[in-house]
Amino acid sequence: MSTFVKNAWYVAAWSSEVGRHLLSRTILGEQVVLYRCEDGTPAALVDRCPHKLAPLSLGELKGDHVQCGYHGMTFDGSGVCVRIPGQQNIPPTARARSFPLIEKYNAVWIWMGDPELADTTTVIDVPHYGDAGWGLVDGQYLHFKTNYLNITDNLVDPAHTSYVHKKTIGNAAGEDVGVKVEQGDSHVLAWRWINDAPPVPLVATMANFAGKVDRWQYYYLHLPSTSYVDFGSIDAGLEPTEANKDGGFRSYSFNFLTPETESTTHYFWLHLRNYHPDDALVSDDVARLMTLTFEEDAVLLDYVQREQERTGVREYTRLGIDNAPARIRKMIERLQAKEAVSPAVHVLHPVSGATQPSTV
Template sequence: MTTFIRNAWYVAAWSKEIGRSLFKRRILGEPIVLYRKEDGTAAALVDRCAHKLLPLSMGRLVGDHVQCGYHGLEFDCSGKCVKVPGQDRIPPGAMVRSFPVVERYNAIWIWMGEPEKADPALVHQVLRHGEPGWAVIDSQYQYHRTNYLNIAENLQDPAHTTYAHRSTIGNPAASEVPVKVEQHGNQVVSWRWTNNAPPPPIDVKFGGFQGLTDRCQYYNYFAPCVSRVDVCTLDAGQEHTEENMDRGHRAFSYKFLTPETEGTTHFFWMHVRNYAVGDDALEASLIEGMTRTFEEDNVICGAIQQEQDATGLRQIAFLAIDAGPSRVRRMLEQMAAAEATPQEPQAAGTQRAKVNA
């Protein structure tokens, strides 16, 4: 059974990637071509001509129409064929699927499911984006060689940071601190505070912390495709209120997961912070450090994917630290099963330990 959830908004591309040329990207197994119309708004069609199936991205834009590069058929942004060179009659089957798109937070979001359910109000809200005193890093992208469920589990797993990210966000003092897990509808949060402990290297480097600190990590996962990690470091001994956290060293780290195939994922990330606003040198260092951190995850999850493919298993032993990751996977699998067609029967509960990629 597929693990894809179609009735949701996914990031298809960063705004700067889409212009007056044809941009192709595979999303949820579908080839998509994106472009901007002459008025600047974005459009998306299935990247497959209705005639001989040539990718439309191999053609060109003619005004607001996509012209196939094989026989010159032209399609408007609704997917309707509006021109067939050499004949007046346009066959009724000469049309391609179009997809709803919304531009928000410097990103193009696409709805791959039922068009009538594509409510722009459902696009995920990015906290503090554009607010005074908060800086934003966006337009960041990586290509991850694993099923998005493995990434979702990784992003809901504070325990791995001590070992997988020793030179960046890892904090040995946190390794023995238990993680608490809560679920609220289609949101799972795994969280912990590490109190009266030395700060990790990233906070020493960017926050200037010298003494003991209190540091929280709130790993939020919003089904099906958004992770928000709320990280805050305070000098030890302060009350853990929202007001004190905003006065501390705080950042919201967003990852938007867009499945390409059952074994590969488009990984878009954004970072919103309340410190060193306007410091270009620090921002460049943050980008370098986070890019390295997420690439460390890419290597690990890619290696896991290879072994899952080889064995047909997801994992063998289950640990207490799997509570959050397993809950996220179960939530996503249940949502995918609910969307399954009659040809894709719902998976039995006994398949939880099997690979779904």
């Protein structure tokens, strides 16, 4: 059974990846081809010619049209066939499914579900994006060999940082500090404060605290799979107002998870910070340290995925720290159930060529 939620915005690629060439990428188990039209507008089609199912990405980009590399059938950005060499008549079934796109935050977002539900206002807001005094690292990508829900479990789990991320954002001071959980209509928040503790390695390297600090971790997961972490430190005992937090050491890490298959995930991320915002060397260090942090997760979750597949079991024991992950999985199940009864998208029948209702 699929774990995917289709009626949602996912990052398909960074803007810099999509150009005047055909880019093939697997998204939610579907092959998609992305490119830019001559006016710079991005377009996305199913990467499959309706004739013999050859990948359109093996063809050529002709102006704003994609020409199949097998028999030359040509499709516009909406998927309509505009030319069949040697044939005047174009059958109504000669079309490739297109997907709604929006470009925001230097990324191209795709909607894989019902196009009539593709509301661009529901793309998540990124605080301080483009603001003076905030440095940005973006264009980052990792490939995780695990189901995206294993990653969402991880991304609302502050407790694991004490053990998995000792070199970057965790230390022993947080081992026995509990995690609080809040739930909204479309998000879950797991958070904690670790007070009067030594700065973690990242903070010790990048900031100038004279003594101990109070550290916060706010882990948000917006359904189905966009995470951001509000992380920072202030002098121990300082009142934890928003102004004081913005005046201390603060960062926002956004993680845009796009399921590739049931066992692999595209992991796009960007990072905003209020420390040394204009220092390119610091940006390089942040990119290196955050990549190290996420790679630590990736290695561990690769093993988790393999054991889940080997045993057929997700977990044998549930702990108190699993409160937030359990809520997310239940919310995902409700979204899937809602999609199961939503209006169908029409696709080509795999044998007859006739159209039939389908939710895929």
